Amino acid sequence: MARYITLSKAARLVGVKRGTLQKRIRAGELSTFEGELDVEELLRAYPGTQMEDNTMIERVERFMEEAFAKAMRHESEALDVHTLARRVSLLGQELAAAKTEIHRYNHLMEQIKQAVAGLQGGAEVAAFRSWFVQVLEGDEDQHGYPRELLDKETFLRILAAHVRVLPSGHDYFVEGAADLLDAGLSAGLSLRYGCADGSCGRCRGRLVSGEVRQTRTPVYELNEAQQERGELLLCCTTAVTDVVLEAVERRPDEDIQEQRLDTRIRRLQNCGPAMNLVELRPQPGQRLEFRSGQYVWLETGAGRGGEFSLASCPCDASKLELHIPHPAGNPAAGILGELNKGDSIMVIGPRGGFVLGQDASRPLLMLACDGGFAPIKALIEQAIALDLVESIELYWLDSGEAGQYLDNLCRSWADALDIFEYHPLRGGGEVAQRVDLFMDALGRDAVDLAGMEIYAAGRQELLPALREALLEAGAEAKHLHLEPLRQGEPVVSSSV
Numbered sequence: 001m002a003r004y005i006t007l008s009k010a011a012r013l014v015g016v017k018r019g020t021l022q023k024r025i026r027a028g029e030l031s032t033f034e035g036e037l038d039v040e041e042l043l044r045a046y047p048g049t050q051m052e053d054n055t056m057i058e059r060v061e062r063f064m065e066e067a068f069a070k071a072m073r074h075e076s077e078a079l080d081v082h083t084l085a086r087r088v089s090l091l092g093q094e095l096a097a098a099k100t101e102i103h104r105y106n107h108l109m110e111q112i113k114q115a116v117a118g119l120q121g122g123a124e125v126a127a128f129r130s131w132f133v134q135v136l137e138g139d140e141d142q143h144g145y146p147r148e149l150l151d152k153e154t155f156l157r158i159l160a161a162h163v164r165v166l167p168s169g170h171d172y173f174v175e176g177a178a179d180l181l182d183a184g185l186s187a188g189l190s191l192r193y194g195c196a197d198g199s200c201g202r203c204r205g206r207l208v209s210g211e212v213r214q215t216r217t218p219v220y221e222l223n224e225a226q227q228e229r230g231e232l233l234l235c236c237t238t239a240v241t242d243v244v245l246e247a248v249e250r251r252p253d254e255d256i257q258e259q260r261l262d263t264r265i266r267r268l269q270n271c272g273p274a275m276n277l278v279e280l281r282p283q284p285g286q287r288l289e290f291r292s293g294q295y296v297w298l299e300t301g302a303g304r305g306g307e308f309s310l311a312s313c314p315c316d317a318s319k320l321e322l323h324i325p326h327p328a329g330n331p332a333a334g335i336l337g338e339l340n341k342g343d344s345i346m347v348i349g350p351r352g353g354f355v356l357g358q359d360a361s362r363p364l365l366m367l368a369c370d371g372g373f374a375p376i377k378a379l380i381e382q383a384i385a386l387d388l389v390e391s392i393e394l395y396w397l398d399s400g401e402a403g404q405y406l407d408n409l410c411r412s413w414a415d416a417l418d419i420f421e422y423h424p425l426r427g428g429g430e431v432a433q434r435v436d437l438f439m440d441a442l443g444r445d446a447v448d449l450a451g452m453e454i455y456a457a458g459r460q461e462l463l464p465a466l467r468e469a470l471l472e473a474g475a476e477a478k479h480l481h482l483e484p485l486r487q488g489e490p491v492v493s494s495s496v
Contacts, residue, residue, distance in 0.1 A: 004036035008171050009162065011387070014046040018387045019419055035169070161239035165189065166208060166246045174239040179215050180205070181234035186315050188385030190250040193235065196287045196318065203234040203247075210243025250291065252355050261286050261347045263320065268341050272405035274327070275371065276334065277311075280320040280345060288347060290314060292356065292382035293375045293455075295486045296349030298322070304336050306488030309457075310350070311374040313382040320347065323374040325402060325487050335488035354455070354483035356382060362453040362479070366394045367438055367466070369458030370401040372485050376457050377406070384417065392420045395441055397458075399428040434458075435465045439473060449475040460484040 011018045021037070024030045030037060030045055116132050119125050160173040163180065172187035174180060181203050184191045194202035198218025207230040218236045234247065250256065267279035282288060288296075292313040299305040312321035326334040336345075354375055364383055368376040373396055383389050394413075398404045404424050414422040423445070427437045442449070454475055456466055463482045470480060 004033055004038055005042075006036055006162070006164075006171055007032075008173070008387070010037045010042050012173070014042060016046070017417075017419055019390045022388070023390045161210075162242040163239055164242075164244045165191075165249065166244060168249050170249065177215065177238055179235055180212070180237050180239060180245070184234065184247075186385060188313070188315060188382045188387070190252075190291060190314070191234065192248040192250060193287060193289055195285055196235065196282075197285045198233050198236040199285055201233065202289075204231055205234050205245050205247035206231050208244040208246055211240040212237050212243060213240050252291070252357055253353070256289055256291070256350055258349060258351070259288055259347075261288050263345050263347050265339060265341050265343045265345065266319070268339055270326075271323070272403045274325050275402045275405040276324045276326050276339065277406075278322045278324050278339065280322070280347065281318065282320070282347075287318065288320060288350065290350035292378040293354040293483065294350035294352045295354075295375070296320075296347050296351065298336065298488075299346040299348065300336050301344055302337055306335055307351075307486045308488060309375040309378075309483070309486045311377050313378045313385065315381060315385045323371055323405070323487070325371060352483070354457070354481055355379075356386075357453060357479075357481075362389070363391045363451060364389050364393065365447065365449070365452040365454045366392065367397075367454070367456035367458075368394070369397045369434060369456075369462055370399055370485070371487050372457030372459070372483070373404075373406065374457075375483050375486075376455060377409075379455055380413070380420075384413070384420075389419065392417075393423070393445075393447065393452075394421070395423045395425055395438060397425040397427070397434060397437055399426075399434055431462050431465050434462055435469050438466065439469050442473070449473050453479045453481075455481045455483070457483040458485055 005013075007018050007021055011021055021030065024045065025032060030041060113133065116129050119129060160175040162171060162173055163183070164171045165184070170189055172184055172189065174183040178186070181191060181193055185193070192202050194200040198216060198220055201218075201220035201222075204222075204226075212232065214232075214236055215238050216236045218233050220233065222231055222233075234245075261282045263280040263282050265278060266281040267277070269277040269279075271277045290296075290310060292310075295307050295309045297305060298308050308322045308324060310320060311323050312319060324334055324336065324339070356379060364379075366376045366380060376394070376396075380392060380394065383392055394410060396404050396410065404410070407424060410422040410424070413420045423441060425437050425441055427433065449470060452475070454470060456463065456470075458466070463484060467480065467482055471477060
């Protein structure tokens with residue numbers, strides 16, 4: 001009997017991206033039934049899958065290290081033995097039920113075997129009897145090869161719970177003691193949220209099936225009717241078993257209410273001759289709800305302010321990363337004045353619609369010019385976390401303003417991900433020359449613009465000419481998204 005598993009589980013088991021499996025499905029190399037893959041067909045496509053997969057071993061080692069580190073920091077954050085025991089107990093119940101079914105199956109097969117052996121007839125009946133006996137006796141050798149994969153799946157189920165979200169059908173894994181909200185955000189989902197300690201109730205969802213456990217006592221109290229309906233706060237709950245949830249996910253075109261957060265500079269890093277990487281941390285209990293590619297207004301205590309693109313995605317909503325230019329030779333100075341670790345900065349936002357579209361599976365083409373890499377970086381991080389896209393192509397042009405200040409990061413993505421390619425470009429000059437540098441590179445690499453979702457970010461004067469060139473080369477207007485550089489300087493509009 002065929003055994004079907006979700007696309008995310010299949011990718012996890014054979015060690016590839018979901019986008020890679022989707023590409024093979026579209027090419028007709030793999031088939032699905034109600035969105036799920038047959039285990040045997042999966043193994044035929046990936047015959048080298050083994051229990052000793054290095055990726056899985058590294059994941060287990062990381063869980064152990066993190067659990068030990070948490071236990072050393074605080075006893076209440078130690079490894080949850082009760083959750084582990086519960087998962088093992090449930091798997092034991094499944095094993096007992098499976099053994100009962102196998103016993104029934106074997107008994108039935110023996111009866112059928114005896115009945116077939118007693119059949120009388122000509123050559124066709126004899127051939128059928130011979131084939132049937134051969135199939136039964138050779139079952140383990142011919143059809144037992146999914147065993148390693150199923151063993152691996154069982155092992156992974158002990159380490160992580162699988163979560164399916166309704167009504168979208170999106171799914172993700174909860175690893176270690178992560179709460180349902182953080183695990184979903186880490187997977188690139190646009191779940192609704194508003195705080196970090198269960199005080200706002202915005203991440204409220206409903207448990208449809210499965211078993212969960214509260215990880216912290218929330219400030220926000222669910223009323224009796226909400227509790228009876230199975231409602232819970234995602235930020236205060238973790239999954240004990242595989243679960244199905246009803247939860248609110250933001251649409252790409254849905255506005256997020258503007259928020260004001262008091263933050264502190266946690267990290268200030270000089271990333272080259274003219275760029276600072278600034279990491280902000282909201283005050284305890286606060287968290288900015290935003291989408292990758294959006295921007296915020298920053299305001300210092302000295303009264304300086306400006307618009308800046310967020311360079312991080314909500315995958316880790318506890319931090320906000322920005323790329324803020326500084327004058328050559330003085331990394332501490334810039335549009336916002338002197339910046340120092342620990343300084344207070346007010347964040348107001350989010351704003352803008354430079355975000356991933358509803359169809360996140362299309363191949364992505366990212367075009368960044370100078371500091372326009374900031375929102376592009378955020379989009380790439382979300383696309384990687386979503387694990388849905390077939391491919392990501394990044395062309396980053398250094399025109400001499402700030403340099404490719406995170407070149408090593410881009411190269412590390414290219415080394416680690418088979419779906420990601422990085423093309424650094426260099427050259428300055430007028431707008432037309434910069435556009436030519438992009439278009440020449442795309443032509444040289446024979447990039448099919450018609451089939452791609454295209455995101456481009458750079459100085460405002462560059463974008464109209466770049467848009468015209470891309471459309472002329474085959475890009476589709478509805479799949480072309482442009483964002484002006486936001487580094488504290490005045491910007492006319494977010495749409496070009």
